[in-house]
Amino acid sequence: MKDSLMKRAGCGVRHEELFAGKGGKMGKRHKIAGTVKKYTVTMAVAGLGISFLLPILILLSGSLADALEWQGRAEALALDTEGYVDWKWIPDYPTLEQYKRLLFYSPAFLKLFWNSVRMAGMILAGQLLVGIPGAWALASFRFKGRGALFTGYVILMLLPFQVTMLSRYLVVRQLGLLDTAGAVTLPAVFSTFPVFLVYRSFRSIPPELPEAARIDGAGEWRIFVRIGIPLARGGILAAMVLDFLESWNMVEEPLAFLKDKSLWPLSLYLPEIGLSQAGFSCAASLVTICMSWFVFRIFSDSLEKGIINSGL
Amino acid sequence: MRKKYGFTWLSKLMFLLPGILGICVFTLIPFLDVLKRSFYTSLSKEFCGLANYRAVLQNQAFRLAAYHTARFAGVCLPLLLVVGLGLALAMDRYPFLEKWKAMYLFPMAMPGASIVLVWKLFFARQGLLNGFLGSRIDFFQGENAFWMLAFIYIWRNLGYTLVLWLAALKAVPGEVLEAARMDGAGNAESFFYITLPCLKGNCFTITVLSLLNVFKVFREAYLISGPYPPAEAYLLQYVFHNWYANLDFDKMAAGAVLSAAVAGSTVLLLKRIWDKGEGKL
Structure with a gap:
């Protein structure tokens, strides 16, 4: 019916x-x-x-629970007992203990936090300098082999890290970058993902605009800076946001190329915390997410517009 | 005049050059080295023809992983595209629903590592989901592990797909739909004969971007089940990681060349299909 x-x-x-x-x-x-x-x-x-949104609520509630409560849960998980994890959305004794420990008594966390910030900053800056002009060239210049070049960029973008892992390793070793931050950041600068994303925004600019500027005698760089960048601002911002989330998330690259744990980004620190310190882990995870959330909130409008641009 | 033209040409080249140089240094040239290595043994450095390729293709782990990766992409990619399109259609129909978009986009911002603990708590045998269902399903083993990964993939990427579809839907000309309705076309008819053909041009990008994210699900798989996952969640990336750990560079080289060839031909195929349909990229 x-x-x-x-x-x-x-x-x-x-x-x-x-x-x-x-x-x-x-x-x-x-x-x-x-x-x-x-x-x-x-x-x-x-x-x-x-x-x-459930996962983030679980983290929030988990980070406020005290050690005793988590001990009970960890036991329930480790021993194959009859019952289930005793989950209370509002902990019995809410406490900020974990955050205090994290922010004031965990130098490792802070060090890796800054490692992550530095890496993300370097990657983004490099991509802005390299990827955006490249995307502009692909979108607005006419030259032979442009389509083929773009297809090549798409293929490179799609290759999973593991496929290029060996070649990356060889070149990083050759350049003596093994076990330095450069082993992770330098190859990421030349990622073709932002090129693909920004290309679409540049394409949506009517070609008459740069053409008119060209006739008026403006140089290519001037056209790029005065017309290209302002009109594709949304797409560029979105690409940067996505790239930030991506580099904030890095797992495989640092795991493969950085043996020295003091160089690790935050994303590798979190899985190291065992279930025995789950409350602490929740707090650390939330602080990590905060950074992403921050970026995401500020730029959510332009992110959406940028994604849309990349699709049309 | 001619001089100026030459100068423009040069300055145009400067836009592309840094990127292409970087790609050559960090990807293409070392990949040629990998290509060479795939024909040599890793220890004695002797030419061995296609022996490495044969070894890789006969490797049980590689075959298993290739099958599971293809299966994951084959199941999850269409699922994600269809669910995303369904949601986008709902939001297109009732625009006040669009304010929920942010919630769907949010998982994208959650670092995989920070959410692993939640998945462990949620999917454990004594975990929250089993507690809610009153069951004792082991989500980390066997076929369930596959679906758990599928769930995580869709959870993470639905928002992105949704936004893309929604934008594509908004570009469908309303007058055409209206005209069809006046001529007596039902909802299903106007969807299949007008809306879907209009979306075809966007399909390439949406598929490519979703496919890109298929490979990223490895991160969660690795963080949840460590280096030795159940067979059903054994993705191609695991094989490469094991080879890397064991310094099996000859097999790794052959495997990388094979995977790159498959990825390349997939993109070319997709591009050809949609170029035919739309005539633009």
Whole structure:
């Protein structure tokens, strides 16, 4: 019954607009069915969206629980007992103990935090200097082999790190960069991902604009800086945000090329904390997420616009 | 005049040159070295023809991993695209739902490492999900591990796909849809004959970007189950990591060349399909 109602409603809402004012029994039924459908869809979209946030709520609640509570949970997880992990969204004795320990008594955490910041900063700066002009060239200049070059960039972008791991290792060793931050940051600077993303934004600029500037005698760099960059600001910002999230997330590259743990980024520190210190781990994770969340919130509008640009 | 033209040409080249040089130094030239190595034994450095390729293709672990990676991409990619399109259609229909978009985008911002603990708590045998269901399913083993990874992949990437689809949907000309409806086309008909063909041009980018993220799910897999995952979640990346750890550089070289060839032809194939449909990239 409900199914047929929903099916009907499928054509309901828009028919409603077409036959507005006609009223009658038919229109009314459509209207009710349309409302039912509207609420069902709303509930589904909202419910799924909220459930997507569950992990962060778990972290938040977990970071506030005290050591004793976590001990009980760790035992429940380690021993194959009958019961389940005793999870309370609001801990019995909420405490900021873990945060205090993390921020004031864990020099390793702070060191790796700054490692991460430095690496991300270097990668982003390099990509801005190298990738953005490259994307502009691919998007607005006409030259032979442009399509092939772009396809090559897409293929390079798609190769998983593991496929290029050996060649990366060889060149990094050759350059004497093994066990330095450069082993991770330098190859990342030449990633083709930002080129792909920004290319789309540059393409959406009407070609008449740079053409007119060219006729007026502006140099290529001037056109790029005065026309290209301002008009594709959203796309560039989005690429930078995505790249920041990516480098803040790095796991494989530092794991392969950095043996010295004092050079590690934060993302490798977190898995090192065992389940015995789960509360501490929750707090550390939340602080790590905070940074991403911060960037994400500030730029969420331009991120969205940039993603859209990259797709159209 | 001619001089000026030459100068412009040079300054144009300067845009591309740093990037291409960097790619050559860090990717292409070492990859040629890898290509060479794939034909030599790693210890004695003797030419051995296709022996390495044969060894890789006959390697049980490699075959298993290749199968599972292809299966993961084959199952999750369409699933993600369809779920994302469904959500985007819902938001397109009821624009007030768009404010929920941020929630779907948010997982993208969560570093994989920081969320591993949550997955462990959530999916453990005594964990939250089993507690909620009152069951004792072991999500870290066997087929379940595959679906757990699929879930994490979709959780992380749904927002991105959703935003892309939504933008594509908004570009579908409303007048055409209206005209079709006046002519008596139902919802299903206008979706399949008007909306879908209009989305075709965006498919290439959306597929490429989602495929890119398929490979990134390895990070979560590795962080959750460590270097020895259950067979069903044994992805190609594991094989490479084991080779790297054992210094099996000859096999690794052959494997890398094979994978790069597959990735390259996939992109070319996708591009050809959509170039035909749309005539633009």
